[in-house]
Amino acid sequence: MRETLASSLRTHLGAYATIGAVVTALAGGFAYTAGWLSPGRLTPTKLVDAFAPPGGPALGHRRNHAKGICFTGVFESNGQGSVASRAAVFAPGTFPALGRFNLGTADPGAPDATVRVRGLGLQITAANGEVWRSAMIDAPVFPVSTPQAFYDLLLASRSKDPDALKTFAGAHPEFAAFGAWAKSAPYTGSYAEERYNGLNTFLLVAASGAERPARWSFVPQGPVVPISAADLAARGPDHLEKEIAERVAKAPQRWTAQLTLADPGDPTADPSKAWPETRATVAVGTLVVQRIEAEPDGPCRDINFDPTVLPDGIRVSDDPFPAARSAAYARSFDLRTAEAKHYPSR
Numbered sequence: 001m002r003e004t005l006a007s008s009l010r011t012h013l014g015a016y017a018t019i020g021a022v023v024t025a026l027a028g029g030f031a032y033t034a035g036w037l038s039p040g041r042l043t044p045t046k047l048v049d050a051f052a053p054p055g056g057p058a059l060g061h062r063r064n065h066a067k068g069i070c071f072t073g074v075f076e077s078n079g080q081g082s083v084a085s086r087a088a089v090f091a092p093g094t095f096p097a098l099g100r101f102n103l104g105t106a107d108p109g110a111p112d113a114t115v116r117v118r119g120l121g122l123q124i125t126a127a128n129g130e131v132w133r134s135a136m137i138d139a140p141v142f143p144v145s146t147p148q149a150f151y152d153l154l155l156a157s158r159s160k161d162p163d164a165l166k167t168f169a170g171a172h173p174e175f176a177a178f179g180a181w182a183k184s185a186p187y188t189g190s191y192a193e194e195r196y197n198g199l200n201t202f203l204l205v206a207a208s209g210a211e212r213p214a215r216w217s218f219v220p221q222g223p224v225v226p227i228s229a230a231d232l233a234a235r236g237p238d239h240l241e242k243e244i245a246e247r248v249a250k251a252p253q254r255w256t257a258q259l260t261l262a263d264p265g266d267p268t269a270d271p272s273k274a275w276p277e278t279r280a281t282v283a284v285g286t287l288v289v290q291r292i293e294a295e296p297d298g299p300c301r302d303i304n305f306d307p308t309v310l311p312d313g314i315r316v317s318d319d320p321f322p323a324a325r326s327a328a329y330a331r332s333f334d335l336r337t338a339e340a341k342h343y344p345s346r
């Protein structure tokens, strides 16, 4: 009997030891993921915190691209994309689209003319239910080559050291191309007149299984009228939202979805490097924006335009950004949805 009790105790203690080991391993895994074991390592929390202005983030809002306006419409796929990718969104057909025009700022109240980068978050849902999500900007290149460099840029731009940005630019020659665009590119008076570039490289997977690196852009079909920052400022701090609401109420607005296919040797892991203009492009369809939706409490509030949410037929490449973005967007989404009571309602 005693022996039985002793062996039963041993079994129980053994089980507790196993549970203890599992808990320690889980805690270790958590500490690793949170970055506590390696303070120098970049984590989604650090990346997202780095967007916050000195007074703290705007609660309830996206931690970047906080100012924006939601829309619904359709994607008219012409079937041309099917040659390069078996994704159901490239089969001929008309598919629902949900998107958001936005400004690259952490401040939802920023005046339009104070923000250089404009963006487009987009989700297209194919007939089989698979979705293609993307978040694109109007710049032709990303400012830096790696997520770590982007973090360093965010820190430099918030630094009290007046020379921080100059020092950063000196250490990151790739920043020059974006800097030149930001300094010289004209503004436009409408979200409808912007070209939105995905910048990151993805792999298109054909029906045969063949893979080819590609980038994509949504190119406006209507005329583009360049204006100065002063002209834009004169139109008022929230001109872009009012203008797009009025424009879409009068007529649907259209963009051509364009795939750019890489040649061997083109940089796929660095969105700060443009590919030569001569690369093959394929017009795969038209995005038609039909209705401006409410931004507060509208259909865009609870969506995360995570660039790794992709249909079969499009997958991530060796570009390090989509994974880093996915983790950061999830962190931002978790924070803002937990702060829903701070988000303005209609």
Ligand code: HEM
Pocket: 047, 048, 061, 062, 063, 064, 065, 068, 100, 101, 102, 118, 119, 120, 121, 135, 136, 137, 142, 146, 147, 150, 197, 198, 199, 200, 271, 303, 304, 305, 321, 324, 325, 328, 329, 332, 333, 336
């Ligand atoms: C490591 C690099 C990046 C980080 C850390 C980052 C971070 C973020 C965060 C935190 C959000 C808010 C997400 C949400 O709450 O739903 C966001 C939104 C957005 N980002 Fe990024 N981003 C990065 C790179 C990029 C790149 C390369 C592009 C474009 C090519 C881009 C375009 C956008 C756009 C358009 C939105 C707004 C999407 C929407 O309307 O919800 N970002 N970003």
